Amino acid sequence: MTEIDTSVPHSARIWNYWLGGSDNYPVDEAAGDAYTAVFPGIVTIARSSRAFLGRSIRYLVTEAGVRQFLDVGSGLPTVDNTHEVAQRLAPESKIVYVDHDPLVLAHARDLLSSTPQGVTAYENLNLYEPDRILEAAGRTLDLTRPTALILSGVLGHVAGHGQARDLVRSLLAGLPSGSHLSLNEGSRGTDPDYEQAQDAYNETGAVPYFLRPVEQIAAFFEGLELVEPGVVSVPLWRPEPGAATAPIGQHGGVGRKP
Template identity: 80%
Template structure:
């Protein structure tokens, strides 16, 4: 806890604030409100990203029969965390969360409330060490069984897109056939106000997050079998209910490793 400075805005706490969580401080609220003043839709994006995570995990458990998950860049616990969704359907599901942030580590206990039949674990490892991640995950997950790899809102923190693609490939390389990749990240080309707000945020001295063209998000799924409807704006990916939601600047998809 001595590494956490609550007087400086922190991206995980700001995201938590937009999601309606409680793990944030006045500095985070001020930064979040400043962003919202430029782009009020950011709270919708945050909640839509979480809803996509919920629907994709639900699909993997109910329709694909996946029973173990590797959630890299887990962030602060809020609602509908991966283990809550998966174990709510299949209590025997096993989940490994990975993050490399002292703030998230301090709250990791809230990610470790597993069902008696299943398991959850937290590994303090950077996204930039994929082989270490796979090695650590193997203490909780069976490397021979299909795994749902979750990368939710994390790849935008990798400045170089080619490096981000390489990290995805290296993580997938350690997972067996029948595993799935779930990605959703901020995208360019939908809302100029969103891009303006994010560009200003990146110049503020906070840890930057880079919005990417949709085709770059699609590139993460190279070599995988995309689940319909493919890579789309996240509210449009298998939405709950019959209403057709409007697209937003957050795209994602789900792909199966052959």
């Protein structure tokens, strides 16, 4: 396992800190606090992204009938991980997590607490290896059956939009008709303060995360049948009754492969 560098802030650990997790270090807390001092709304964005993930999984299980999930760039385990949400509703669900971060690997045991009826697996692979991801996932999942591809806040680490779009297409190409994509990413065009804070963060030397215009996020769903209400700011995607629905700089949606 690659040595964990605790001297440099890491985006996955900072995200974990904003979500209220404990798998982070003082350097990550300092970077997270510096970010929130400039833009306190980042905590809302992080938690809204996580809430969207949960609602999309509930839709996929209860309305779309999906029982297999491929979560690429899963990040550090916190609360309501993909397998927890899916197996709470359908205990027989199978989940494969993919990440290459050494800290995520160190905590992979927390992503493997499957129900007896279901299965969870962890693959230590890079987002840039779609063929290897599909090959590895096929050892746990039956990729001739509908599968949900989960991409939650990971494509922003891919600098080029064309390359990010190609990675999504390559992963979807290995999944059959009836499969779904659940995706949400940081966006431009909603909150200038967020954009300024993220641009400043990217200049610190930490692993950058690139916000994308909403039309580029929507482009990841080309060729898919969008589930209503389409690609929207994540609080607006099938919100729970009484939940806050003010738009934020995080957009996402769910699409079905014809």
